[in-house]
Amino acid sequence: MSEIRDHNQQQNKPTKSSSSFSIFLALFSGSLRIFFQNKHIFLPILLFLALPLSFLLLSLSISSRPLKRHIFHLESVALLTSTSFESRHLLKQSREESISLLRLKLLYSFPSFFFSLLSFISAVHVASVPPPHRPSFFSTAAAIRLAWKRVAVTSLCSYSLFLLYIQLPQLFAAAMQNYPRVSLPILVVGSGLEVYLMGVLGLGLVVSAVEEKFGWEAIRIGSVLMAGRRFCWWFVTCMLVGVSGWIGNRFEKLTDGEEYVMSGVWTVFMRWETAGLWWFYGALVIWSCIITTIFYSDCKNGISTCVNQRPRACDTDCAQ
Structure with missing residues (x-):
């Protein structure tokens, strides 16, 4: 067993870079x-x-921007004021504005979750159908009817885990704010782990949409499927997050100013640059679902091949 394992490891060493390149090529060419x-x-x-x-997501960015600026302004003035009475009054106004911001986000969250759930299940179903078969509107509707509860539960678990995690690097960085040489690496490592967590949660959602799994079990299976390809999927997730962040930053720069908010959300989207970003972000949603599904299928087929063709030699590799 040890000789076979060493032989397999020696064979995998020179082909690691070519394997990563083939994964990238399969993801992007296969998605198109x-x-x-x-x-x-x-x-x-x-x-x-x-x-x-x-x-909905981009209009939320426009609608919530005045409230965010006002909250930031009130908190900044409260820290600089000379009297405690005025500081408490400003902080009270800041809390009231924060409640208004929370209500606005909740107002957008329900329709956003509805469209996100339907678009994700639909795109994953179409991308997961094997080549001899062709998906149809009826099969897509059936997939939504069967999988929406599983995906909804997994998405709530993913959202809770993500919110819990993103607080940790900020707490460590705040505790080490007097030591910039320590706080900066904490933020960098925390950002890298955050992207990795996003990749795991994305695979977990695909597992819940394709298999009879949901919740923490689907997330665990998604993490196991990444064995041997974690850096590759982390890099792909970084690219998707980077493109999404660029769209958000570009959209904020184009719509910066009170005249955009006062003129109305629909008028803003009718401008050709913002309309292009609107379409680009919608296409990115579909594209990311396809890429995640392809990566899931490739990992699933790789583990199945390893178990079926070389069960004794590959048990350890597949379990890692």
């Missing part, structure tokens, strides 16, 4: 191929599900 082969399904998903989701 799947999209154009099933464009009769993906285009309605984009028009009726992904674009409304993009509109």
